Amino acid sequence: MRYRARHSTRYDYGEDVPVSHHLLHLAPRSHSLQRCRRLQLTVAPVPAVRTDHCDYFGNPVSYVVVQEPHRLLEVTSEIEIEVRPPPRFRPEMTQSWDRLRHLARSLAGPNEASAIGQFVFDSTLVRGSRDLLEYAAPSFPRGRPIGLALLDLNTRINKDFAFDPTATTVSTPLDQVLAKRRGVCQDFAHLTIGCLRSLGLPARYVSGYLRTLPPPGRPRLVGADASHAWVAAWVGGDGDGWVDLCPTNGRLVDADFITLAWGRDYDDVSPVRGVILGGGARQRLAVSVDVEVIDD
DSSP states (O other), rough: EEEEEEEEEEEEEEOOOOOOOOEOOOOOOOOOTTEEEEEEEEEEEEEEEEEEEEEEOOOOEEEEEEEEEEEEEEEEEEEEHHHHHOOOOOGGGGHHHHHHHHHHHTOHHHHHHHHGGGHHHSSSOOOHHHHHHHHHGGOOTTTTTTHHHHHHHHHHHHSEEEEEETSTTTOHHHHHHHTTTTOOHHHHHHHHHHHHHTOOOEEEEEEEEEEOOOOTTTTOOOOOEEEEEEEEEEEESTTTTTEEEEETEEEOOOEEEEEEEESSSHHOOOEEEEEEEESSOOOOOEEEEEEEOOOO
16 A cells, blocks of 8 residues: 555644744654655744654654744644555464463563563553453453454454543543543553553554545545554564554554554654743644555
8 A cells, every 4th residue: 555644733822932842753653564655744934953863662753943933833744655464463373461471571681671571561641450450351361362362352442432532632541531431542542552551461552544435425535534543562472573453443453554653652652742932821733634545
């Protein structure tokens, strides 16, 4: 699959801001199943400082500083990318989840620890709990292959929780999501990760885009797409021993998904975050995402 994606973020601060600093996770991450063909990142006003580097997790990131008075800030990324489907996943052939839990605890060496072991621990927005452990438990009877357990948990969350963009905010804690049984893709990804970490299993948060198709006979709506989030769970093996699941849609991740970045939770990979000096009490944010197929 070849895609063209455009992600536009517009801040209206209400009043002039003399200086602002921003961290941008808008460049797609290269890995074995996807390759970026073109990337154009524009910021208006033009920043006085811009540096591009990789963060701790290996994600491409841009740091920009705008040092002139501005009421509006516009950040736009345009990419062209190739995505290949993952190899066939055989869940019944994976190791038992309880064996993997012991392996994750015994990982040694800086490479393994950074790639796998660190995703077992609590993070800023995802903390394990007894309630999460109890919710996950029916999917993880002793000795069950991790692949089968993951698919079961993924399906249960998809069935038990309703997609409702008005039910939560970025800061809504997981215990409220679990109680309300409502939320958005970020909440469902955090919920899945919290369940797995409560069991002692590594799981990471993945941000990106999902190809969406209009209803039959309807045109594709410009700006109707959105950022998406899903989960990568460790199923054993080396650094490539991860499987990606989308609890929002109850499916495995395939060539319909474009990866931007991954980390411990949303706080590590939010598309645009920053610090401003000044601004008014009424600030407005508008985000638009378009994902278009170039070649199928």
